Amino acid sequence: MRQISLRLNxxxxxxxxxxxxxxxxxxxxxxxxxxxxxxxxxxxxxCTVLLDGRPVSACTTLALEADGRSVLTIEGLAKANQLxxxxxxxxxxxxxxxxxxxxGMILAAKALLDERPSPTAEEVRRWMEGNICRCTGYQSIVxxxxxxxxxxx
Amino acid sequence: xxxxxxxxxATSVExxxxxxxxxxxxxxVYAGGTExxxxxxxxxxxWAHLIDVKPIRELSRVAVARDTVRIGATxxxxxxxRHPDVTRVLPALARLEASVANVRVRxxxxxxxxxxxxxxxxxxxxxxVALGARVVARxxxxxxxxxxxxxxxxxxxxxxxxxxxxxAVEVPVPAPDARAAYVKFQVLERPSVGVAIVAKVNGxxxxxxxxxxxxAVDELPRRVDTAALAxxxxxDARVADALAASARAAxxxxxxxxxxxxxxxxxxxxxxxxxxxxxxxx
Numbered sequence: 001m002r003q004i005s006l007r008l009n010x011x012x013x014x015x016x017x018x019x020x021x022x023x024x025x026x027x028x029x030x031x032x033x034x035x036x037x038x039x040x041x042x043x044x045x046x047c048t049v050l051l052d053g054r055p056v057s058a059c060t061t062l063a064l065e066a067d068g069r070s071v072l073t074i075e076g077l078a079k080a081n082q083l084x085x086x087x088x089x090x091x092x093x094x095x096x097x098x099x100x101x102x103x104g105m106i107l108a109a110k111a112l113l114d115e116r117p118s119p120t121a122e123e124v125r126r127w128m129e130g131n132i133c134r135c136t137g138y139q140s141i142v143x144x145x146x147x148x149x150x151x152x153x
Numbered sequence: 154x155x156x157x158x159x160x161x162x163a164t165s166v167e168x169x170x171x172x173x174x175x176x177x178x179x180x181x182v183y184a185g186g187t188e189x190x191x192x193x194x195x196x197x198x199x200w201a202h203l204i205d206v207k208p209i210r211e212l213s214r215v216a217v218a219r220d221t222v223r224i225g226a227t228x229x230x231x232x233x234x235r236h237p238d239v240t241r242v243l244p245a246l247a248r249l250e251a252s253v254a255n256v257r258v259r260x261x262x263x264x265x266x267x268x269x270x271x272x273x274x275x276x277x278x279x280x281x282v283a284l285g286a287r288v289v290a291r292x293x294x295x296x297x298x299x300x301x302x303x304x305x306x307x308x309x310x311x312x313x314x315x316x317x318x319x320x321a322v323e324v325p326v327p328a329p330d331a332r333a334a335y336v337k338f339q340v341l342e343r344p345s346v347g348v349a350i351v352a353k354v355n356g357x358x359x360x361x362x363x364x365x366x367x368x369a370v371d372e373l374p375r376r377v378d379t380a381a382l383a384x385x386x387x388x389d390a391r392v393a394d395a396l397a398a399s400a401r402a403a404x405x406x407x408x409x410x411x412x413x414x415x416x417x418x419x420x421x422x423x424x425x426x427x428x429x430x431x432x433x434x435x
Contacts, residue, residue: 021155042254056257057261060187130342
């Protein structure tokens, strides 16, 4: 067993893991089941979390990589009862139906807006091309990200 | 879910070399893990020991000298697409890096790992071969530098010794009058075909033969015979025809999910023309 310390959604945590444990297995075992496993091969983006602000596939990232770093999952985005602007924009733009891809979509979009606060629609599409949605046809997702960009404080 | 293994965090190249010697075929070098962990999850490969080279400080640097850009082995695609020196000195490489797989793979995966894994369906090798890139490896008997073309020996196979660590990728700084372009066709995460062109351009003509390399369709990146194009005009339609024919003749496409041999050979001709168009556009 290996002991790692991380900031998980802003809270310092120390956990014991075996080396082969994946980051998605760790966060889900801690009750954070918003992070989904779908393709399990880095293709679909449903497992996207932010590791020190960068989007990674939690399904193919070792949990030990989080040692000494910060991990943001979808559960860490809202402040108390206040949804994050991206979450509110996804609701307002009907940017999900089944919702399975949504946590990954929102975290990928957060990484984009953190780096580039006012992206073009084309930049949103290029950035999000690794996040797959099988319900919406993507237009409403792109609209939501652009809408959120306009709302950010 | 992964089978049990142990991760060894090396803090120096010497320590990583020692670990490779100690564990031999039971160990793999681990950096971004975007290819390695995937292969392990799919059950294609299994190692009891992973040697993590990310803690090795010297491997995380990009150093630009007068004539060479030295990219440390743990530098990610994400880092390269944003690096101010890389975007300035090797803009075609920075653009290529921004198009590798998806944003999550780019955030974790390393350029050196991409090369060392030697997956044929990859973007960087074609352009790097065209740019004359070299690979630096260090083992028990010291350091050696070899051309990327000699480093990659087959599908998933390289010349890396059992005691060696790939420490850096060196890319010559292109001459001031040189241009480079990389174009590709891609449906999913990996390219079906990629064509790189690097050439010195004098006015609207090639000064000497351009370096043209086809990637992703064959077992290895393939150089295209361009001797007849020295001095030719970039705008001459016959030049595009000749380049397309030469590119198609240079490859032995491997049929797979990305297409049949015939289809891929056709794509190679199409994308050789597009590479020329991209180069002409600047």
